[in-house]
Amino acid sequence: MRVLATTFGSRGDVEPIAGLAAALRALGAEAVVCAPPDREFADLLERLGVELVPMGDPVRPMVGGDRPPSAADAPKLAGRLVDAQFAAVLRAGEGCDVVVGTGLPPAGAALAAERLGVPYRFAAFVPGVLPSPLHRPLGRPGKPFPKGETDNRVLWDIDAENLRALYGPALNAHRAAMGLGPLDDVQGFVLSDRPLLATDPVLGPWPGAGPEVVQTGAWLAPDERPLPADLEAFLDAGDPPVYIGFGSMPWQSGKDAAAAAVAAVRDRGRRIVLSRGWADLAGDGDDCFTVGEANHRKLFARMAAVVHHGGAGTTHKAAVSGAPQVVVPQIADQPYWAGRVAALGIGAGHDGPVPTFESMSAALETALAPETAGRAAAVAAQFRTDGAARAARLLIEGAAA
Structure with a gap:
């Protein structure tokens, strides 16, 4: 059994695929990953013993450069992604039994x-990329949603139109070269039959209407690394600190959010663990420890609260660790995760990407309340940690059927 998994995006798009690949290997299957050739992605996959087939350009320089991609760049970037992914999967997919696609x-x-003549399955890391009349689609470049429109079916039709405009030209150019007719339903083609939903059922539930969706639970990559000795010493030297990190968000809004968070945490007399991330954040003072790449599940379990941008991976890791959260959403699916954290009572979801000292102080008051800590611990106890293994078994059994 050989599975090819492919993704394009930030760390939050790559790490779940790494978790799936590790679970497949643990069950005796082969796994290969097509992903951007960023050094941190290669290091992650190498640590897990998973083969990386480089695909396209590195992501971090693209989004963190002097001119980050804009909505006007989206059609050209979508076409380049179709070309790069088609070439990489063709090159690496010979002899595979199934292809799993996710990310952009x-x-x-x-x-x-x-x-190649092999089955294809789509996997989502947030419910809002899968059509349902019970929720709105996430926004994407193209035709905007009409102001005040509440019929989700109308919004999903617009999403299908935008997918066709972004990916249809390059996709159909390749189809023509293969002697195939053009596709009109790009949305259905990309999302596949019975897509996998790799979210925890409590944290990111499927609403239960729409296509047949298989919810597996989150795909958590195994990580047995100890925390660095100097970080352990800092943690042991006082009360649990507050983690502040904005992951793969390299923009000024993330830096501004981190600055407001640092000031509000210090005002409460709490120490800080500041994650450097793609924005290259750096702290000062004896009460602040700046950390690079680390075992987040182990680190979050030592925190009084976790302040972050609301990426799916960070939200799930904080939830499984039992840490209260403050989510300051920046883009894409992050407002959804902010809303889920608030709805579950496991923290606060900030309204907007750039907090003030006052708004961050109010969010921290919620997150640091004893009842929030109790609720976060209760949700952590319900969290299923076998999502990647369950998905791996489903793929193996499907290929054998």
């Missing part, structure tokens, strides 16, 4: 699987 819409992977 993997239209090129779906087409390569068709060319």
